[in-house]
């Protein structure tokens with residue numbers, strides 16, 4: 124079954140935090156990094172976010188840069204990536220910015236826990252995909268549905284940590300973009316990439332390969348591919364590669 128590649132993009136402080144204990148909205152990096160975020164967003168066929176980030180960061184999930192939209196159209200794509208929301212409980216509000224902002228179609232992956240009243244108004248605004256069993260959305264099946272029904276080849280996940288933990292834990296993450304911000308937040312309960320320390324346990328560590336590392340002003344932007352480093356054979360080394 125076809126699966127989209129999932130790329131995640133996060134801003135992280137030097138002590139590895141993606142937010143404070145009080146969950147301040149993302150936005151602690153430079154304007155240059157915010158532009159970079161939109162360029163990465165523009166590469167995706169779909170933008171994926173968890174319910175809490177959607178709420179905390181008051182996201183419209185659009186691509187508000189004309190030149191990036193035009194580039195996508197020249198490439199024969201839609202002007203903006205599909206907006207995809209994950210919420211197990213389905214407790215979404217009609218007044219959330221994403222539902223008030225015109226733009227790309229919206230898809231919501233949820234479970235049968237979604238209140239019937241929410242589903243009634245939401246189905247007028249979005250394609251609501253309900254997990255038939257269980258209390259959480261099966262991320263692998265959700266990605267398969269995105270590939271099959273929306274022809275999504277690349278999905279960009281902008282968080283938050285809980286959603287990213289789901290993709291990493293299921294072995295579904297392909298690439299990770301990280302901007303290291305020159306800040307220290309502190310706080311054991313402030314979330315790291317995969318959430319607060321207590322809930323970010325993985326069964327095994329995930330190896331990454333550094334693909335690029337760029338220092339821009341006070342920030343450093345790294346891109347990692349998920350997977351073991353390529354082995355350089357002795358022959359290749361001896362040949363002076």
Ligand SMILES: NC(=O)c1ccc[n+]([C@@H]2O[C@H](COP(=O)([O-])OP(=O)(O)OC[C@H]3O[C@@H](n4cnc5c(N)ncnc54)[C@H](OP(=O)(O)O)[C@@H]3O)[C@@H](O)[C@H]2O)c1
Pocket residue numbers: 132133134135140141142143146147148149172173174175176177179180209210211212213214232233259260261262281282283284285286287289314318
């Ligand atoms: N620095 C950065 O780059 C960055 C990026 C993104 C977010 N953040 C910050 O991270 C914080 C929020 O992170 P978070 O981990 O608390 O929240 P999150 O991952 O954005 O959202 C968590 C919620 O998403 C839903 N969810 C997660 N995994 C799911 C799955 N597999 N299937 C279905 N639904 C799923 C659940 O919603 P329900 O509760 O509705 O079931 C869950 O409670 C905010 O402070 C935000 O600003 C930082």
